Amino acid sequence: MASRPGYDVLVVGGGATGAGLTRDLAMRGLRCLLVEQSDLAHGTTGHFHGLLHSGARYAVRDAEAADECIVENRIVRRIAAPHVEDTGGLFCWLEGDPDDYPGQLVAGCQKAGIEIEELSVAEARRREPLLTPRLGRAFAVPDATVEPWGLVADNAESAVDHGASIRRYTRLVGLGVEAGRVLWADLEDLGSGERERVEVNFLASAAGYWAGRVASLAGVKLQMAPGWGTMVVMNQRLSSSVVNRCRPPGDGDILVPVGPVSILGTTDTTMDTDNYEITPEEVRFIVTEGAAMVPAAAERRALRVFAGARPLYDPGHQHGASRTLSRSHMVLDHANDGVENFISIVGGKLTTYRLMAEHTADAVCAKLGVDARCRTAEEPLGEARKAPRHYSLGERLTAREQEAGGADADLVCECELVTRDMVREFIESFGTPHIDDMLRALRLGMGPCQGAFCTLRAAGILERMRPSGAAALEPIRLFLDERMKGDRPIMWGDQARQFRLNEIIYRDVLALDHAP
Template identity: 50%
Template sequence: MRTLTTDVLVIGGGATGAGALRDLTLRGIRCALVEKGDLTHGTTGRYHGLLHSGGRYVVKDPQSAEECARENEILRKIMPHCIEDTGGLFVVTPADDESYADRFVAACRRTGVWVEEIPVREALRREPLLNPRIRRAFAVRDGAADSFLATHANADDARRYGAQVLTYHRVVGLERVGDRIIGAVCEDLRSGETVRIHASFTINATGAWAGKIAAMAGLHISVVPGKGTMIAMNHRIVNTVVNRCKMPADGDIIVPIHTVAVLGTTDIAVPDPDVYDITPEEVRLILEEGECLVPGVSRMRALRAWAGVRPLYREQDAGSDRDIPRTYKLLDHETRDGVAGIVSIVGGKWTTYRLMAEHTVDLVAQRLGVTTPCRTADLPVEPLHDSAASAPRSSARTQFAILASPFYMLGHRLAEVEADDSYGDLICECELVTRAHLEAAIRSDGTANLDDLRRDTRLGMGPCQGGFCTYRAAAIWHELRNGTAQAAGAPPATALIGHFLQERWKGVTPTLWGDQLRQERLNELNYLETLAIDRLPATGRDTIVQGRDYVIEEVV
């Protein structure tokens, strides 16, 4: 057993947890973060990537709209490299109630959400695939955010200031003495070792899992895991975020992010954030609704479907999930439940993660007697070094004037490949991941499997869904890690192939038909016929740890 002592323990390696960690370090507070999977393994890594303008909530949830509008501007300033400035549109389709539009504009004015009506023909010029029968169009400051990169950048900044980040550490119990929480007991999922962490204060930033963590301290929080299903199309059918101009509902938004466009979402309450399926009805609904925005979308090539669970906090009875406010809630368990040393931060959305962290750390700092003010609204988050996903390197910047913008640009990887003449080093051709990107990610200590590499580099996220790069990445992993200390206890490279192909398979099956099914059959030809990975004897016994309370993958 290892023991570790810190001032503040943050549970949860999503946007909020990593944001809180950075905020703590900037105020000089010693801290550590534990996460049961890889960073962003929960809801943060499973959302469509929308940087909210606030427009979506102006009518229904004005407080949330105001928060989004303010934070949108702050995030553009402090982490432009994680944000693509796509802009957004709200459009009135023939299926929508026309009277909503005027209420929408009035509510934007009230809440400080920037909006400008543009002629329909201008909207169609910007987005030629949009439904030509739309009646009105409004431009807003929506954007696309890379939540993987942003969370890693926050965590990295915190590390530089001395914070510890322990991934694949699952909390198995909170230590309670009388009416005070004094830390947590964790299991290191990779070594099986028990790790005891003493902390003066614990922040429960586990989102949809907050109820489960709180229960370990005998506390009750009613978090409703609201499942949202999304479908990624294989190309950017729009380059602007497009919303239906109506009360938020299912399937009313398309977010262009990196090389794909995401159709979202549904909202279905699930009893357990670890157990849910994507149903054929959800897929049908999202495609049908998508037809209102982009006619013909259901005949285009869908890559995969996935779901995330929103951490909706239910204070009192709300009618349906969509009626639960999208704003966040900080629960001070000392005043609420008489248990000191722990707070829970629930609800909210990615766009407001920084504000949630600030609000949480304000309370914690006050309890610890620290008076240093929050600096996260002004101090830029350092871009990650050596990251495939981060902003273009200077060589590419000088060569391509278009990349001079501080914001993320879709073309940056191609610009880099062209500047470095590294076509021959592409390991994942779909997402332009080079050998150098991949090797840097494999060498970093946090990665336990190819799915972690995917979150770092976008490996395997393009149309072929790992058809070629899975084999290449596993073999390179073997070359770099075999016989090193990092390899101890880690699954062999062959097991990684089976695991990654299975992870991809889970996501593709709900939308598998047409060209994508054809692609999957080619992947079978590669892995079964040409490589015969199913005949490698060792893989039958291997398991891959992946946040043990979700899944243990038996790799066949």
């Protein structure tokens, strides 16, 4: 097994927290390696509803979370502007909802410093014509939406700029622990199957709901209790701002406009599994609850469902929680479990990813005796350094037309307006991506046809640029399986027709099941 010189910190997990942590540590001058067993932002980060919380959702029951959210909301809007859309949010009180909640919401928001303003019903309806006639009161708050893949990609890029290394599709398969210290880590490249041992001075796990498995490699018991949340993606936006139900937070009470779609969420089912099966009952529940706020949700086309696991931690099993930073996330120092140089970050939410990274990096630096301040709240990411402009939905339309200069748009993915040039450029920069990586980077295949036409085109471009011969069909199969998985629980109406067309193309015409 090859061995290479060590790193100051090995970060495990390439979600928002892991990428943010790697960036933070790298900016403080530490040599970091980030390993992710899949693509960046492939796990929980890429499976959330897209809401950049104002904190209003927590203002009544969890003042600390509300405080953190509004502060981080303002920071993320600034440092990651191009990935944030300033949609604003509405809390909608419907006839029959608890009478006392609006008063508590306003008081909680004021206490946390979250701008909240009551709108007349007429004004709320002007802004959101599809709101239910049952609307009784409406409150505007500074919710926004955030596109997670771009956010993570920018964090990763910044980390690399500050000297960090990042390896995707690389799994941590073993840890060498001697005398209460992690000395080395065994990494497996999932593409080539090659293994490699790296020396590490410190181990920071930001593996989300996998944190228990990472800890077990070091002989540490860490009990995670993943809380699965199911979401339904609607084909078009049903609102232009985030719509929340004005009652104590619960299931199925939010509608988030993100990119060209609206996402209805969500549920909370605790289950320790990698492969959560979404049930039709859940979907029906979410759609019914969403339709209470926006009746069109029950009639319009749903294009996909997905579930993400909240990386919740079950402290009942844990004896050594080192420091409770807030009720929403925790930095666990495993010195309490007998491993001196190992920390896990658990819990939390995407809105506070940067703060979670900061708290973790603070803890790592304290243990390593590094005296450097966190700068991630001040220094913008990626494009935000040049033009701190928020995302707007029409951007792709305008861009396609300007690029085309009067010619055909040359689209590979028609639904999400992804061009051949975008795909080629991505393949050049990435190496040999899966088509699924193009989805996260470019939104390819995310639209209503769910890969019907772009899959073949993207595979063709990929094969031409990175010939693989007989293996060329594999990316197509992998991608379509994943797309179809998200379609099965909503097999009705327009999406059922779409699904059938896709089956005709790939199963009947191209006989993909019988191809080599």
